[in-house]
Amino acid sequence: MNGLLALEDGRVFRGSAFGAAGTATGEACFNTSMTGYQEVITDPSYRGQIVSMTYPLIGNYGTNLADQESSRPHVRGFVIGELSPIPSNWRSEDSLAGYLQKWGVVGLEDIDTRALTKHLRTRGAMRAVISSEAMTDDEAVARARASTPMSGSDYVKEVSTADNYVWDPSSTESCEWSLAGPLPLPPITKRVVAYDFGIKTNILRRLRQEGFDVHVVNARTTAEDVLALKPDGIFLSNGPGDPAALTYVHREVQKLVGKKPIFAICLGHQMLGHAFGGKTFKLKFGHRGGNQPVKDLRTGRVAITSQNHGFAVDPDSLPSNVEVTHINLNDQTVEGLRATDAPVFSVQYHPEAAPGPNDARYFFAEFARLMES
Secondary structure (H helix, E strand, O other): OEEEEEEOOOOEEEEEEEEOOOEEEEEEEEEOOOOOHHHHHHOHHHOOEEEEEOOOEEOOOOEOHHHOOOOOOOOOEEEOOEEOOOOOOOOOOEOHHHHHHHHOOEEEEOOOHHHHHHHHHHHOOEEEEEEOOOOOHHHHHHHHHOOOOOOOOOOHHHHOOOOOEEOOOOOOOOOOEEOOEEOOOOOOOEEEEEEEOOOOHHHHHHHHHOOEEEEEEEOOOOHHHHHHOOOOEEEEOOOOOOHHHOHHHHHHHHHHEOOEOEEEEOHHHHHHHHHOOOOEEEEEEEEEEEEEEEEEOOOOOEEEEEEEEEEEEOHHHOOOOEEEEEEEOOOOOEEEEEEOOOOEEEEOOEOOOOOOOOOOOHHHHHHHHHHHO
């Protein structure tokens, strides 16, 4: 099938459609990871976005249920340079094309993704339409311009769990694997309540691997209900959309600061920024991929990190009792925060990244030490 990607500024890319037939709108953005396309597709943080992969060949190892970051895809569309026609991996259960077709996601290949990436870097992430249906360039651009912008959008309400639950009560879903088989999990020593703003499965695994009993709650859970669960610590997860639109979350997080140790990742980090009284702003084209350099200002150490976000905390808006602990070396944006008068810290990137670098895995152990102290 013929297909197209049209941007709101009038730029149109035509290629070959695969996956599901149809039309979808969303914010066009790019990801620089070489592997992990299934993790990208199923990451709830990509809700409302059409993702382009900069790596040229995608789909070569197929898809499988074990590598999903949630129960289903969340991207509105998926754009690649070349689709591997034959998946080759002993763990593969379906092809990428078959997987997208099953879940109703439009894919597009034979696109010059380098040209698309350069355009988005120059002009910024923007609204777009992806389609396998017949339409003129003008019609497609008009549909992109009529779609909902990312700024001001609350997609958390679409991805947060409807029912609260305990993660992996049988301790069978969180084991790390070796060639000899699954590695034993440590005994549970602490209870953590995790806000689900669009939480990734591998974050839940890492929390359990650190010895935490994890109780997952909906994004609209009140601070009083969280504290009633008598947690040793509170975790704020990643998620999609504009953090400034989530005022109902800001209020509850503000009530929790100082009551229990808090660790936050990605959107949760931005929620902390707002709870502290700070502000967030939209990045020109965001940070998405497994190769973002971040400097720890406390130690001078540089880590290569995996990231997925389009907004950042404004450091000038933060009060004096909040310290910026990490910065992105590409654009100097805030990548970590710490309260100087409460046991609270956060990072903008993903220390659990799967697949991705493991430089930042120590944050889960740091969370454990914070609760112990």
